Amino acid sequence: MAETAAPATSYEKNLSLRVTPAAQLRAAFETGSVQGVVELSEVSFLTMVGLRVNRTSDTGQRVTAVTGGLPAACGAVSGTGDTSVLWLGPEEFLVVAPTEAHESLGGDLIQALREALGDGEGQVVDLSANRTTFELTGPRSRAVLEKGCALDLHPRVLKAGTALSTEIGNIPVVLWKTGEETFRIFPRASFADFLGRWLLDAMREYASPEVP
Amino acid sequence: MLLISCPNCGSRDETEFHYGGQAHVPYPENPNELTDRQWAEFLFYRDNTKGAFAERWLHSTGCRQWFNMLRDTVTYDIQAVYPMGTPRPDAPAPAPESGTASTAADSTTTGTAAPDISGTSTSETSTTAPEGATK
């Protein structure tokens, strides 16, 4: 972490001192992952922006031009390139973008959203520190989630590219199926440790040979 | 556990929701004119219906939106889900226990079609007597 190369400026020092909410579990995630079966990792410091706007209003149209779309219904995800917009409610969205999109790293996404909102009704709030990101991937990832999530996660119902607010292991999360066997899970930072350990526990049986 | 059908998100577990109490309880038009007794009744007195009961629910873990629901307090049967601000739908076909069901409907339909927006304090409607809030 911090004690390696001496940072040149306080700005760089601040960045180098950042700790992800589940950093203490990094080694456990590595040893708990079962290669090719189910693997868990924390994705660090994604840029997240809370967006509240009526998507059909003029303001909504301006915001849409920045994000490349606002999803219309529960589960839908829109966006362009590496910026995605997840539906949280009829007038509430979560913008997810790479770390570099954050203004502390010179990104202009949040500022562009603020300018698009202008004095229109709604809000643009930097929520990057609100949630962390877990990535669960592998053929057994659905089985792991099904131990603590009441949604129908079968691929005939939950398609890749769908994001839903729900509960996993009684923790409120946003669950985003990013690939056929890959899920991104967004728990709030204070729940990250519990949920990380819960997922590790749920993954453990897949390290052993299947009992016929 | 109940499976509740959110108007926005579809069928979800009850644990994703929060209960918001009796629906169609309009905020008094002139709270300052109420006696302590009337104010207390508005704040704290609610029907204790046996049978179909109109109540508010919040999908707190999902879309964070309020909605109204008609639920049978005996069988837990969810008879209708309808938006905030719309009147209570007509009670569906009477339940087996017809006696209690009829008094129940009677006691809760006094709530008007007031746009009771998620329990916030605005009430621009012309609902009349303050004392009528829960009676």
Ligand SMILES: [Zn+2]
């Ligand atoms: Zn909902």
